[in-house]
Amino acid sequence: MQKRKMVYEGKAKRVYETDQDGIYIVSYKDDATAFNGQKRGSILGKGAINNQVTNHLMQLLEKEGIPTHFIEQLNDTETAVRRVRIIPLEVIVRSIAAGSLATRLGLEEGTVLKSTVLEFCFKRDDLGDPLVNSSHIRALGLATDEQLSFISSYALKINSILSAYLQEVGIALIDFKLEFGVTDSGQLVLADEISPDTCRFWDTKTGKKLDKDRFRRDLGDVEEAYQEVMHRLLGRA
Numbered sequence: 203m204q205k206r207k208m209v210y211e212g213k214a215k216r217v218y219e220t221d222q223d224g225i226y227i228v229s230y231k232d233d234a235t236a237f238n239g240q241k242r243g244s245i246l247g248k249g250a251i252n253n254q255v256t257n258h259l260m261q262l263l264e265k266e267g268i269p270t271h272f273i274e275q276l277n278d279t280e281t282a283v284r285r286v287r288i289i290p291l292e293v294i295v296r297s298i299a300a301g302s303l304a305t306r307l308g309l310e311e312g313t314v315l316k317s318t319v320l321e322f323c324f325k326r327d328d329l330g331d332p333l334v335n336s337s338h339i340r341a342l343g344l345a346t347d348e349q350l351s352f353i354s355s356y357a358l359k360i361n362s363i364l365s366a367y368l369q370e371v372g373i374a375l376i377d378f379k380l381e382f383g384v385t386d387s388g389q390l391v392l393a394d395e396i397s398p399d400t401c402r403f404w405d406t407k408t409g410k411k412l413d414k415d416r417f418r419r420d421l422g423d424v425e426e427a428y429q430e431v432m433h434r435l436l437g438r439a
């Protein structure tokens with residue numbers, strides 16, 4: 203498969219057309235940003251880790267019946283995926299209060315939520331990705347009611363699958379962000395990535411943060427935390 207024109211460049215990934223219709227190549231970068239691009243840096247090895255962690259988890263989810271855009275990993279930092287039109291929503295699932303939820307609702311980080319919280323943010327960097335609800339999504343035509351209903355049930359099922367799986371390797375899944383897309387044939391699939399950039403992972407024994415909060419909050423050991431997640435998920439071979 204050959205890379206052709208770059209069709210998108212985001213903060214952490216580039217996406218290319220290929221010589222095969224309907225197939226894109228995602229290329230992961232080491233670049234890191236936070237606070238809507240105000241903080242910038244680089245995390246050595248992040249691209250390779252996020253690519254491999256994402257693919258590992260996407261394949262696990264596929265086995266459990268969640269449709270995804272994943273086709274095949276091409277090398278350490280690049281993966282072939284199905285071409286989709288991204289639904290402009292960040293779908294956030296939370297089991298434990300942290301980050302913006304803790305701030306917004308005045309909860310101490312680490313507070314166990316009485317039930318799972320599902321949030322949607324409108325993907326608009328220029329507006330700072332504002333929180334929206336289902337009536338906003340309907341009013342703006344961001345997704346159909348049917349798509350939103352599938353997105354919600356997939357998001358909760360993904361939370362159950364990933365929480366149980368990560369628990370086995372000593373990682374508590376605090377919260378995470380998903381993005382969905384629609385293929386050329388109209389199928390709704392999980393897209394984007396599932397990695398320490400897009401999830402909060404806390405060590406179950408020590409509570410140590412093993413995710414991008416180490417970069418956002420200048421906690422140190424950033425590279426080590428990403429490597430630790432990869433080793434726990436993919437082994438140390």
Ligand code: TMP
Binds near residue numbers: 294300302378401
């Ligand atoms: P938040 O607490 O900052 O709203 O983040 C919730 C989850 O979403 C957390 O796991 C990190 C992830 N996230 C992203 O993937 N991209 C983003 O731009 C932001 C702000 C959060």
